[in-house]
Amino acid sequence: MRPLYDPLFILGSVTFSDRRTDSDRRAEGAWAARFTDPAGAGAWVQASLPDPALRPCAQVVLAFLRWRAGELVSALDQVMQAEATLRERGNERWLARALSMLAVLAGESGQAERALRLLQEQLELVRRLGDVEMQASAYNDFGVQIGWDDPERALTYYQRAFDLLEEQGVPGGASPYPGIHGIAALNIAEIHLLRGRDAAGEAMTDRGGDLLEQARAWTFWPGYVTLRVKLLSRQGRLDDARELIRDAFARLGEPPRPDGPAGPPLTEPAQLLHAAAAHLEFEAGDPRRALEWLGGLEDWPNVRPELLPEFLDLRARIEAAGGDHAAAYRTARQLLAVTEARHAAERDTQIKQLEVLHRTELAVQQSHEAQRAAQHLREHLRELQALRGQLEKLSSTDDLTGLGNRRQFEQHRAQLEAGDAVLLIDIDHFKRVNDTYGHAAGDVTLQVVARRVRSALRRSDRAYRHGGEEFTVLLRGVGETFLLEVSERIRQAVSAGPVPGPDVTVTVSIGAAILTGVNDAGALERADRALYRAKQQGRDRTCLARPEDAAGPVPG
Structure with missing residues (x-):
């Protein structure tokens, strides 16, 4: 999440x-x-x-x-x-x-x-x-x-922050630190709503809104509005949700501009309100009105890099729902380019972090003796923490590929909600690789396929080895158009070149299913049936689950 x-x-x-x-x-x-x-x-x-x-x-x-x-x-x-x-x-x-x-x-x-x-x-x-x-x-x-x-564990930290601040002021009332106090409340509310605990989520949403209003922290007001709109939408109170969005624009001192950003440049809070309004109309079944709220998205100034993919993904889903698949494809291509640029920036940051960390460590070594002793103690504690983390990781990681194992997949699958998706991936004719080149070559093939699958994913996606030559992928908040785009990217990455060692090119078949609700236990079975169909149709392809995949045994 x-x-x-x-x-x-x-x-x-x-x-x-x-x-x-x-x-x-x-x-x-x-x-x-x-x-x-x-x-x-x-x-x-x-x-x-x-x-x-x-x-x-x-x-x-x-x-x-x-x-x-x-x-x-x-x-x-x-x-x-x-x-x-x-x-x-x-x-x-x-x-x-x-x-x-x-x-x-x-x-x-x-x-x-x-x-x-x-x-x-x-x-x-x-x-x-x-x-x-x-x-x-x-x-x-x-x-x-x-x-x-681990959203439930994250909830305990948000709750610690909230409780600590409640102790400083009047519980349920004024706070000496209303800004961070309100943010902690809204983060708690977000997890409650994600897990279907609407009553607790609504109480914390109201508390967070009161605190942000006390702080006059209008920069963060769209966060409150987004959660409150989600609640009102679930309750069928669409007009109340629209009125709340209009009120939020008034608080920001910016007029709503659902037909495009004519006038002064949209600030980031206004951009977030436009996205919230678009999502509301999309959920209400009006994709035309939803798209109007995202009008001129390419011209929105200074959109933060982590927000732009969310805006583009939302627009692609709305365009696909409205039947404009050509526009949805164009937006999906934009999303892919933005995501790839973001990944490149993250790789550059990792490299720079190593370079600068080396220089910083040299500077620390030149400090006085007491500081060096303190640094050694910190490093020792970090090593103990890292060891504990490694032990935890071993229990949820596949030894051969380094991907999450089936245990971790089941833990993460339980956190999904409607609009998320699962891919079931199977290496075509893998038995031939083992029979022809030996099990060592088969292991190399599994490792290479795992790396190629992971390289084709967004940072928010997760890949797992499900067992044997099968892999699974969990995708958050994707529509059908982008789901097929990701699947195609995986398929092309796997078959892009021969596997070193056996020097054989392998392909994969993919079954894909979109979840219809929280804890949609049948999604994996639907993906399995779609995978079977991909195999039957000649392999090296993706098949999306159909409504009829929801029942009946998977063919052997």
Whole structure:
């Protein structure tokens, strides 16, 4: 599950002690304004970078702004330079922010274990500082990082953040930190709604909205609106949902523009409201009206890289539902190009992370003896944590291919909802490979096919070895058009060249099924029947499950 908010979605504390200098106040103000006034925060950064005393703080703010702009490598370079200096100076408040930023970038580049280690160090720092707001933010960030693999465990971290902040104010009432307090509430609500617990989800949605209104955090208001609209839609109150969206535009001071972005450029909150309105009309069965809300999507300015694929995927599904399959195909091609560019940026970030990490470690080694001892202790603790993580990973990973095993597949399948999809993939004539070249060559073939399948997926998708020569893939939030696009990409990737060793080219047959509801246990059986049909029709192809696949035994 993609969390409602990315890490670092907090307003930042702007309360200062009398001992802080004017420079300290301006630095804190820039951090607090990074969402609400990024141009102002950027101006402070440019003015402060030449000052050695302010440079590391400015680099942390700059890293955040670069991350929001999708410039992951540049963001990483800035924050890792800042981290080394902040460690040397013992500036724990800004070091905690740098660690949080590093965790975000590690998560963005697929290094989940490193992200969690960084967040653990951040949490220890803010506990020592006694900063309740930053501690709650750290708990929230933990939840964000593990949300896909284990939403219920993520819920416990969101709940810790929420409960910690409830203790600081009036339970159910005013909060001294309404920004992060409201965000934690909405993240809790998101998981309750995902799991079908609508009553609990509605209560937390209302609480989150009240807190964001208290904070006047209109930048995040679309998050509340999205959840409330989902609830109203489930209750059949479509007119109330439309009125809520109109009210949200009024709060932002922006008129709704369902026919395209004529006028001033759409801000990010307005873009999110347009997407929420489009989804509402799509669910209401009016694809024409839904598409109007996404009018001029290509001209929307400064769409964040992680949001653009969601907008394009939504538009492709609406176009397909409206019968305009040519337009849906064009949008799917755009989505593919955007996703590939995003993956390339993530790979560049991983490479840069290794380079900069090496330089940073050299700088740390030159610090005084006490700091080195503390670093050694941290590394020892990280090794223990990594070992524990490896043991957990072994229980859910296929030894031969490195993919998730059937146990992990069943765990993740239970988290799916309507609109998600499952692929069942079978290597064609695999027995011939074993019989002709031997089982060692068969193992190599399985490993190569696993790598090629994984290379064709989005970052949010998951691949598993189901058993023997069968693989499964789980896809989140896909329509029929994009589902077939992904399947075709997998099929072409597998047969793109011969397998080294046996020097034989293999193909795969794929059965695909879209879930019709939460915990749709029959989806895998429908995919299996579609796979059987693909085999019967000559192999090396994809077949989509039909309505009649919902019942009856799978042919032998």
